[in-house]
Structure formats: structure tokens, C-alpha cells
Amino acid sequence: MKATVYVTIKQNVLDPQGSAVQGALHSMGFDEVGKVRIGKYLELDMNTTDRAAAEERLKAMCEKLLANTVIEDYRFELEG
Amino acid sequence: MKATVYVTIKQNVLDPQGSAVQGALHSMGFDEVGKVRIGKYLELDMNTTDRAAAEERLKAMCEKLLANTVIEDYRFELEG
Numbered sequence: 001m002k003a004t005v006y007v008t009i010k011q012n013v014l015d016p017q018g019s020a021v022q023g024a025l026h027s028m029g030f031d032e033v034g035k036v037r038i039g040k041y042l043e044l045d046m047n048t049t050d051r052a053a054a055e056e057r058l059k060a061m062c063e064k065l066l067a068n069t070v071i072e073d074y075r076f077e078l079e080g
Numbered sequence: 081m082k083a084t085v086y087v088t089i090k091q092n093v094l095d096p097q098g099s100a101v102q103g104a105l106h107s108m109g110f111d112e113v114g115k116v117r118i119g120k121y122l123e124l125d126m127n128t129t130d131r132a133a134a135e136e137r138l139k140a141m142c143e144k145l146l147a148n149t150v151i152e153d154y155r156f157e158l159e160g
Contacts, residue, residue, distance in 0.1 A: 006121055021122070021145070030141055032134075034125030041086055041121040042101070045114030054112075061110055065101070 001046045003058055005076040007067045008039035042066065054078055081126045083138055085156040087147045088119035122146065134158055 009015045018036040025033045048054050058076050067074040089095045098116040105113045128134050138156050147154040 008121065008123070018122075024145055025141060028141075028144065030137060032127045032137065033141075034127055035123075036125075037123040039121040039123070041088065041119040042098075043088070043115075043117040043119070045116075047112045047114055057110060057112065061105060061108075061113075064108065065104055 001048055001051070001054055002079045003042075003044040003046055003054070003076055004079070005042040005044065005058070005062060005066055005074060006039060007042070007062075007072050007074045009037060010071055010073055013071045039072075040066075051078060081128055081131070081134055082159045083122075083124040083126055083134070083156055084159070085122040085124065085138070085142060085146055085154060086119060087122070087142075087152050087154045089117060090151055090153055093151045119152075120146075131158060 015037050018038045021038065022033060022036040025036070044058075046054055046057075048057075055078060058078070062074045062076065063069060089098075095117050098118045101118065102113060102116040105116070124138075126134055126137075128137075135158060138158070142154045142156065143149060
């Protein structure tokens with residue numbers, strides 16, 4: 001089973017990395033770019049076939065390691 | 081128009097960050113996790129309404145700044 005996890009910074013938290021990329025894009029002439037937000041994208045192979053259990057385990061992984069839930073949101077998708 | 085860009089490490093390139101996360105998950109008891117690959121996820125607001133032009137510009141941004149095309153792949157989606 002393949003899992004895809006998206007970790008994004010919460011809307012009301014500053015994203016300095018995104019601001020830096022926005023500034024760089026502007027200085028390169030891409031003036032149409034507005035706000036930029038940067039997050040993480042993870043692909044995990046999971047050796048399990050039980051979808052409900054996998055969702056439970058993935059949630060635990062996100063809460064404990066993959067996302068800092070104070071400042072970040074996460075969501076995931078399961079395939080296969 | 082809102083753009084979402086996914087930057088991932090090419091399949092045949094080592095991903096030490098992914099290996100570190102995999103090791104950490106194993107040491108926390110998540111033994112069912114196999115390979116982990118980590119990429120970047122970007123959300124961009126674009127002040128344009130011309131979809132074809134936006135795609136062209138986004139491709140240029142990815143090639144020039146957002147992705148290192150020697151070791152990374154990218155794909156993007158446009159909404160709105």
C-alpha cells in the first residue's frame with residue numbers, strides 16, 4: 001500500500017521559506033506570483049493490506065514525527 | 081489562479097532525508113513502513129487568468145528555480 005502525506009504550514013503561521021522563494025521569483029521577473037507557501041510531500045511504502053489499520057497508523061506517524069501539529073497541518077492519501 | 085507544485089527526487093537518486101525518516105519510524109515501532117521518499121510541496125497564488133500562459137510560466141519557474149532538474153522531477157496542477 002502506498003501512502004502520500006502532505007505537511008503544510010498553518011494559514012496563520014509565517015512561512016519565511018515561502019517568502020524567500022516569492023522574493024526570488026519576483027527578482028527573476030515572475031511578477032505575477034503572489035503568496036507562496038512551502039510544505040513537505042512524503043511518499044511511504046507500507047507493508048500492510050488493512051486500509052483502516054494503515055490510516056490509524058499513518059495518523060499516529062504524522063502526530064508523533066512527520067508533522068509538528070503546533071504549526072503544521074497534515075493530510076494523507078492511501079492507494080492500493 | 082492557484083498553482084500546486086510537487087518536487088520529488090528522481091527514482092535512481094539517493095534520498096538520505098527519506099532514509100532518516102524511515103529509520104526514525106522503525107525505531108518508534110512503525111515496522112510496516114518500507115521506503116520513504118521526501119519531496120517539496122509548493123502552493124503559489126498567480127495573478128493571471130490565462131491558463132496556457134500560466135502553465136508556460138510555471139514550467140519556467142520550476143526549471144529555473146523551484147526544482148534542480150538534474151536530481152529532481154516536478155509536476156504541477158493549476159486550479160481556478
